[in-house]
Amino acid sequence: xxxxxxxxxxxxxxxxxxxxxxxxxxxxxxxxxxxxxxxxxxxxxxxxxxxxxxxxxxxxxxxxxxxxxxxxxxxxxxxxxxxxxxxxxxxxxxxxxxxxxxxxxxxxxxxxxxxxxxxxxxxxxxxxxxxxx
Amino acid sequence: xxxxxxxxxxxxxxxxxxxxxxxxxxxxxxxxxxxxxxxxxxxxxxxxxxxxxxxxxxxxxxxxxxxxxxxxxxxxxxxxxxxxxxxxxxxxxxxxxxxxxxxxxxxxxxxxxxxxxxxxxxxxxxxxxxxxx
Numbered sequence: 382x383x384x385x386x387x388x389x390x391x392x393x394x395x396x397x398x399x400x401x402x403x404x405x406x407x408x409x410x411x412x413x414x415x416x417x418x419x420x421x422x423x424x425x426x427x428x429x430x431x432x433x434x435x436x437x438x439x440x441x442x443x444x445x446x447x448x449x450x451x452x453x454x455x456x457x458x459x460x461x462x463x464x465x466x467x468x469x470x471x472x473x474x475x476x477x478x479x480x481x482x483x484x485x486x487x488x489x490x491x492x493x494x495x496x497x498x499x500x501x502x503x504x505x506x507x508x509x510x511x512x513x514x
Numbered sequence: 515x516x517x518x519x520x521x522x523x524x525x526x527x528x529x530x531x532x533x534x535x536x537x538x539x540x541x542x543x544x545x546x547x548x549x550x551x552x553x554x555x556x557x558x559x560x561x562x563x564x565x566x567x568x569x570x571x572x573x574x575x576x577x578x579x580x581x582x583x584x585x586x587x588x589x590x591x592x593x594x595x596x597x598x599x600x601x602x603x604x605x606x607x608x609x610x611x612x613x614x615x616x617x618x619x620x621x622x623x624x625x626x627x628x629x630x631x632x633x634x635x636x637x638x639x640x641x642x643x644x645x646x647x
Contacts, residue, residue: 384528386565386595388620395620397530398518400586431519462519487521487528 385410387417393425394418394456395487401430407443411450418454423450425494426451427487431462441476444487459483461490518543520550526558526627527551528620532565538604540576544583546592551587559584574609580613592616592623612624613635 385406388395394417396410414426428444430436447457461484471478484490521528523553529543548558561577562624563569581591594617604611617623 384565386526386532386562388562388564388595389528390620390624395528397520397521397532399519399530399532429519431521432517464519487523491523511616 385500388502389417389421389423390491392421392423393427393491394423395427395429396431397429402440402443407468411447412442413470415450415454418451418456421457421509423497425491426456426458427490427494428458428460429462429487430460430467431464431486433467434464436467436471436476438474438476441478445479449505451513457494459490461487486489487489517546520546521548522554522556523624525554525556525629526560526624527554527556528560528562530562530565535573535576542547544580545561547580548583548587551589553583557589558624559589559591560593560623560627561591561593562620563593563595566600567597569596569600569604569609571607571609574604574611577604577611577614590627592626594618594620594623 385396385398389399396412396414401404402404402410415419417423418426426447428447429442433440443462444458451458459482460478463483482493484493518529518531518533521530526546529547535543548555551559553566559580560614561580563573565574577591577593580593584591596646598618615626617626
């Protein structure tokens with residue numbers, strides 16, 4: 382029982398990490414997630430880490446790599462549910478989760494990934510570009 | 515790391531069971547869930563069992579008991595993600611998940627728990643009562 386389930390909520394996939402991740406579990410998860418994005422046409426991936434008491438560089442790399450794979454499949458990744466103590470430890474360790482977007486909880490992650498929010502971002506970008514041009 | 519995270523999606527709580535449940539984990543989960551329903555005013559609970567390869571009478575009782583506790587706190591429970599092999603084994607074992615509503619996946623569970631679906635059910639009930647009266 383070392384397979385991490387991938388849940389579908391509308392056009393978003395949700396992965397809740399609750400177990401100590403091993404190398405092969407991570408590889409399996411990446412493969413499953415890529416296959417699932419392709420099959421469902423999902424536009425967003427939410428990774429919940431509220432079950433994790435420790436986020437080390439291994440987990441950090443895993444999250445960045447999942448986000449990178451999702452990105453080339455045209456899906457955005459948001460990491461949610463980080464515990465306060467985990468955030469503090471990560472910063473102390475110099476881990477910044479670069480290239481990975483975060484949100485406080487699943488609700489905010491879903492809001493961030495909703496088509497409306499994407500549209501709002503596009504409008505913002507357009508405005509920024511217009512101002513710059 | 516034997517605490518099962520409870521995720522909030524709108525007015526629904528989502529629990530994804532991925533680990534072998536022990537007695538104390540189940541008690542902890544029931545307490546956490548009851549506290550969370552009270553705190554958030556959640557109207558629905560979705561329990562995802564897609565990570566489980568076996569559902570025995572212990573898990574069956576746990577699901578029924580979570581549903582019963584949620585019910586007295588005015589929240590409906592839907593069990594989702596049952597694997598086909600699990601369903602077959604459960605029926606062979608004579609376990610019917612009595613008193614527990616099921617749905618194929620999280621999406622359908624959310625649809626079942628949405629206020630509209632509840633309203634539709636009320637309308638249906640009213641119609642049935644009218645016809646009977």
